[in-house]
Amino acid sequence: METLQAIALLVVFIVITLLMSKRIWPALLAMPVLAVVIALIAGIKLDDIFQHVIGEGSLRLAEPIIISMFGGILSVMMQKTGIAEGFIKKGAELSGDNPLVISVVMFLFIMLLFTTLGGLGAMIMVGAIVLPILTSVGISRITAAVIMLMGVSIGGMFNVGNWALYMNALGLTQQEVVSFIMVLFGIVFAGSITYIIIQLYRDGFNLSVKNIVKSLSYLLLLGGLVFGGVWAFDNIELSEQLTHTFSVTGQVIYYIALAGMGLLFLHSVYRAWSHRNLPKNPMHWSAIFTPIIPLILILFFGVNFLSAFILGIAYAYLITYKRDNISTLIRSLIEGSAVVLPAVILMFGIGWLLVSVMGPPDMTREYLMATYGTDVWPVRELMQPFVARIIPSSGWMYVITFTLLAPLALYRGPLNVWGMGFGIASVMMAAGMPAGAILGMLWSVGQVQGISDPTNLQNVWIANEMKIDVQKILYNTLPFSWVFAFLGLVAAAFMYYL
Secondary structure, X not given: OHHHHHHHHHHHHHHHHHHHHOOOOOHHHHHHHHHHHHHHHOOOOHHHHHHHHHHHHHHOOHHHHHHHHHHHHHHHHHHHOOHHHXXXXXXXXXXXXXXXXXXXXXXXXXHHHOXXXXXXXXXXXXXXXXXXXXXXXXXXXXHHHHHHHHHHHHHHHOOHHHHHHHHHHHOXXXXXXXXXXHHHHHHHHHHHHHHHHHHHHHOOOOOOHHHHHHHHHHHHHHHHHHHHHHHHHHHOOOOHHHHHHHHHHHHHHHHHHHHHHHHHHHHHHHHHHHOOOOXXXXXXXXXXXXXXXXXXXXXHHOOOHXXXXXXXXXXXXXXXXXXXXXXXXHHHHHHHHHHOHHHHHHHHHHHHHHHHHHXXXXXXXXXXXXXXXXXXXXXXXXXXXXXXXXXXXXXXXXXXXXXXXXXXHOOOOOOOHHHHHHHHHHHHHHOOOOHHHHHHHHHHHHHHHHHHOOOOHHHHHHHHHOOOOHHHHHHHHHHHHHHHHHHHHHHHHHHHOO
């Protein structure tokens, strides 16, 4: 009987995955249906399905759902107040007419913006400004399109709403998530800069070694200082006196940063007061800090995710305040919540699936024994033996397996995070695969999906805007995004298997 149930689970899993891959059935419907069906196949009672799978599952990802809504509000507010547009235009002014400098500066500004921005509306608004700037200096349409896609993908790594989703779904701490994200960021950032240089050379620009070194030296120096500092603190045993010196220095830097943050908010209050009766409030240079304020508050000051977004919204509201600005805030609250609604509905489905596969966290062994005759949640008990045979048991098998399977993140495939990715992850967790390794797999393989997938709305829009075939973006970027996935998996193998 158990063998038949396990086969039925596998068949249902494959069928629903294929339906999503072929775009016959959307993930918004497939995830909750899969959660209920596999619970029924495993013999879960209807009372437990309603009470736990549906009831508790709907609240399983409550924190990232609320955070994503406030992230959407900040995103829409930055668009409506002109902060995002001014951010890009300021970057264009600073970068001059050097194609390499313009490409790198636009890439950096897109990356920073999309730590906070999200949704197709934001993509269209930013793309309508960035893409003409890039093509106006002779950069090819395909290069301009991919620069934007890579910037958006890297920006998403630092979207704290995404962090909250992985922390809740995989049971990881913020430090565990950030540790891997920083490593993957270094890989994808360096690879993206390499892509830009190669593509500009293909576009016919004369990129001398001197020009490249001059343009990128500041980036390399900054990156070296950051990663060198992190490595030193993690790997070098310091004397007590030196440790004390660093501790004092760190406290000084902390309070300087805190004072700077306080001054920014005081300045925003001053501008709000001085423009309270005026119909316009020209964008001040300090508004460019808006997209990174939540990130700074979380990483440097340990502020709660939701509080950080609320403070970011407050800053955006105050720094752009003018007469009748309250209507802009209200529209942002409503439209920002609506923008993320598809992701919210998908997270409900992911929550159902997590509870359906892993079981309710508060269900006692006594209840399980009395009801199901086992002290393990029945779905988990059915899946564990089968999945345990196929999940990688070593670091190198982990790298080889998921590197070869990385293209399954394309076309809404089974490794697509916004498709069946978390369903696969929940099964792997049930079979005992380390949560950190699952995080590394999803983020690494996610680079293939985020940059190259022709079914992404942003890829479709950019291809249409640049008048190129969306498949051309896939062929142009897949060699790079696949290498990003491979290197990310290698890093994850060293972090979680060795």
